[in-house]
Amino acid sequence: MEIKFAAAPKSGSIAVAAFEKAALSDAAKAADKASGGAISRAIKGSRFKGGAGETLVLSAPSGIDGDRVVVFGVGKKKTDGNTMEQAGAGLTKALLTSGEKALHVDLAGVCDAECAARFALGAMLAAYRFDKYRTKLSDDKKPSLSKLTIATDDMKAAKAAWTHASAVADGVYIARDLVNEAPNFLRPPEYAKRVEKLADLGLEIEILGEKEMKKLGMHSLLGVGQGSVAESKIAIMKWNGGKKDDKPLAFIGKGVTFDTGGISLKPGQGMDEMKGDMGGSAAVVGLMASLAKRKAKVNAVGLIGLVENMPDGDAQRPGDIVTSMSGQTIEILNTDAEGRLVLADVLWYAQDKYDPEFMIDLATLTGAILISLGHEHAGIFSNNDKLADTLTKAGLATDEKVWRLPIGPEYDRQIDSPVADMKNIGEGRFAGSITAAQFLQRFVNDKPWVHIDIAGTGMWSGAKDARLPTFGTGYGVRLLDRFVADNYEK
Incomplete structure (x- = not known):
């Protein structure tokens, strides 16, 4: 969808704002007067209250040129960014397939740039669709709204702010497309090729294959993919927008392009959703694209471990022992606890190769995080209070919320193995997300680190938020872009 910041023309369908208790904005009052009070009468005859995301559509009211006047809610007069995102999303969702092609939105006097x-x-997030493989979509179900023209009090400042926000929107779209892609079209080699195309944005791209990983001793990662005919990969994206001597910020993503569970086979029901088990890697790719698109003044590196976990005759077995790049040995007790095995080697490689300022990894790691936090928060685990606190603030600022959970030696003992340095699962059903984080911590040394478990937020088919599509949400791109912008680009 095309978005422009410009004065609204004198004709065409318009959208005007209302605050809570259906209090009309100045633009809405003017439209109400021009229509002979049609807007006020429509509000009285409806349940419209002016809440963020609410809409009221009037078709061709007398006295106003255009097919429609849409009143959209923005909530309180002292509105914030998250509320305005919800307002933009609600308006877009209401008209996306309505037949309306262009809409002129008047935000003068409503909010700052x-x-x-x-x-x-918010409008862009709501406009997202994944219709790539739909060949028989009827016209009434196809998106029609293709252009928003937005008028504000400070057009220049709004355009400047949109330069940043539009790059973030593009990054979210990239992440969503990756998560929603069919797994037969996104096996590790194909995924790596898509990453390579991001060099057009100015990213430096490097791809490691199995030959290189074997030389590095990455048998933890390689063990996960050994049951698949698709070659495992690590894709590395570098953005050099900061000072030459500044350490890079490192972002690591789990990229299991399909997870059957391996020999510890998952139940068949719902297994199709395991195409999204690479949501952490998608967030890293989307973030790196966003940083490059907006020319972020920071050095950053994104690393994603790409594997396919399949139950082939050569697949990893429960009882196997593998040696990670760190030299630490791991007893495999459940081949469906595979994401941590991938991240272990990529985390070690990231700190060994790049000596980053910090490391943040994202992964759809445990079903247990859904039991703890549902879909509303991602779980974070950290060895650094400052990193955890700043991520929490970024989450509140973007509505991609996180909640910190504990790690500590009392949990660490659960992954000790009698035959290796550690085992890849804890003891029984308890503290599953925590013991997974404890496992990862053994591969970060003292490097400042945060693990983000996005199993509940990266994939969500029942979301009521108009900003979120069915299934792949692109969670993490907005969170991390805000985290970087607020703390490392000043």
């Missing part, structure tokens, strides 16, 4: 850009971001 930054919040106007967030309104546009």
